[in-house]
Amino acid sequence: MSEKVVIIGSGPAGWAAAIYAARANLDPLLYEGTVKPEMIPLGQLAFTTEVENYPGFPFGNVREFVETSVDKERHWNLPPVPSEQRDGKPHYAVQGVELMELMKQQALNFQTRVVSDDIIDVDFTSQPLRVMPASGDPIESQTVIVATGARANYLGLDSEETYKNKGVSACAVCDGALPIYRNKPLAVIGGGDSAVEEATYLANLKDAATIYLVHRRDQLRASKIMQQRALDHPKIELVWNSVVEEVLGDGEMVTSLKLKSTVDDSERELEVGGMFVAIGHTPNTAFLHGKLEMNDKGYIHWKEPFRTLTSAEGVFAAGDVADDYYRQAITSAGTGCMAALDAERYLAAHEA
Ligand code: NDP
Secondary structure, eight states, X not given: OOEEEEEEOOSHHHHHHHHHXXXXXXXXXXXXXXXXXXXXXXXXXXXXXXXXXXXTOOSSOHHHHHHHHSOGGGGGGSOOOOOOEETTEXXXXXXXXXHHHHHHHHHHHTTOEEEXXXXXXXXXXXXXXXXXXXXXOOEEEEEEEEOOOEEEOOOOOHHHHHTBTTTEESOHHHHTTSGGGTTSOEEEXXXXXXXXXXXXXXXXXXXXXXEEEEOSSSSOOSOHHHHHHHHHOTTEEEEOSEEEEEEEESSSSEEEEEEEETTTOOEEEEEOSEEEEOSOEEESXXXXXXXXXXXXXXXXXXXXXXXXXXXXXXXXXXXXXGOSSOOXXXXXXXXXXXXXXXXXXXXXXXXX
């Protein structure tokens, strides 16, 4: 028997789609992924610490809420409780994993069926659609929601890996305002719009120190208006023709970067308390083997503006896999909801 809705991916878009589809009695089947980096269980937020910008989650004793909401057998996945206090109160923003476990719980509460497996191929040429899990038989479904996200590109250094979440981040908007970065010189790596935007964001924070924008060439790729914004900003300093050779730290936090000149190979050390990598993203679409229309950057193309319809009938795309522009948890969850509503309307229109 064919499914009504199969959802591929377990970030905010996947869970939001599941919650909406389940509440519409579509009995969704969600593949949450097992293998990094192609299908990341719980999505990119699984790699984030505090999430301060997801509406509805102000600072507070979030952990009590998480522990009373999330099933006990998944508490092992919860991160340690941060100990920061401000004004004598716990200053505790929801952690990325906690937020995702809450979304997963909400989907489970409405009987979403969750499978810990990856989808490795699809056939969208005719109805019913088919998705192929890594193990087990192909699954037939009338609709499919692709919500596999995108992953931030990193430099690929071992030392960068060591300091992830200890001063290395790929999202200044998510992490830049955290106390660990306050009043410290910081580096943003890259020369595109994202790098300039992240540097400007950091430089405009209340407690900003110098923000170094480290680029491998002597010209930015960013749009002219964005470039000018960075060049004119009193707190942003351009470091041209330089690549990061090594991230240095004291074991707990980043303390500096070893930079190498792309012109004469000379090396220097740049003292910083954090490094934000902004060298682009890669959408997780390899498993589709080009069977959906993508844009020139490999993101799934929405057939109509503000609709989640893709080039294949009955297939919808939500979250970062179809968005190279906003890339926020809240926008991702929003398009997950849209995809579930689109799937519901598609099913209603095609009811036998
Ligand atoms: P881009 O691909 O535009 O830029 C990536 C940057 O990273 C380039 O400057 C590139 O250098 C550099 N880079 C790539 N790989 C490495 C590496 N291994 N080591 C060092 N540097 C590296 O990606 P963005 O994320 O900046 O932007 C993606 C899209 O989103 C663009 O179309 C952009 O316009 C858009 N965007 C728009 C915004 C806005 O309008 N507000 C904000 C953010 C993004 P090089 O230049 O030498 O190739």
